[in-house]
Amino acid sequence: MSAAQHPMVVQAQNKAVYYHDQLDKELTKYPVLLQFEQRTQIPKTYAVLGASLLVVVLHMFNALAAPVSNLVGWALPAYLSFKAIETSSTQDDTQWLTYWVVFGFFNFLESFALRLVLYYLPWYFAFKTLFILWLQLPYFRVSVHFCLRVAWLAYATFLPRSLSVPVRSCAASSRL
Numbered sequence: 001m002s003a004a005q006h007p008m009v010v011q012a013q014n015k016a017v018y019y020h021d022q023l024d025k026e027l028t029k030y031p032v033l034l035q036f037e038q039r040t041q042i043p044k045t046y047a048v049l050g051a052s053l054l055v056v057v058l059h060m061f062n063a064l065a066a067p068v069s070n071l072v073g074w075a076l077p078a079y080l081s082f083k084a085i086e087t088s089s090t091q092d093d094t095q096w097l098t099y100w101v102v103f104g105f106f107n108f109l110e111s112f113a114l115r116l117v118l119y120y121l122p123w124y125f126a127f128k129t130l131f132i133l134w135l136q137l138p139y140f141r142v143s144v145h146f147c148l149r150v151a152w153l154a155y156a157t158f159l160p161r162s163l164s165v166p167v168r169s170c171a172a173s174s175r176l
Contacts, residue, residue: 020045023045023048023049024043024044027044027045028044033047033048055068055129059125059126059129065125065126066110066125068125068129069125069129069132070107072129072132072133073103073106073128073129073132074103076136077096077099077100077103080092080096080136081096084096099135099136102135103132106128106132
């Protein structure tokens, strides 16, 4: 029996083909990837997987981790923010505005405490990139929920004491 005919190999090949087809079906929703595939004759699934692998490899070199993390956090959200401005719905505007507040907080934190953060979290940029990608998922609208729960809690806890300002509840301020 050759290794290629072993049932475990066949099962692994079938799963790989299944996940490849699922990814291809999802990526077909993006016209930019379809145009890329037509112009370069490189399958969009291979391009996306290759770009993802490149990001992971660049994260392994700490000198490139910060610029790659910021590029991942800026490129697609900037494009989608401009697209959201053009729509009549305010839900996507709220999502991307909230995303930029969270992304700005990360950059603010890095501006003065990067050495301290990297001392305690050596893989900070890898975790930041994963978190930023998670915030970008429009299906879950994670950035809106994150801001309304975590940032609002911080606002309600610290600012009223220091500024003597009354704070509305999170539920009263969210009009999603």
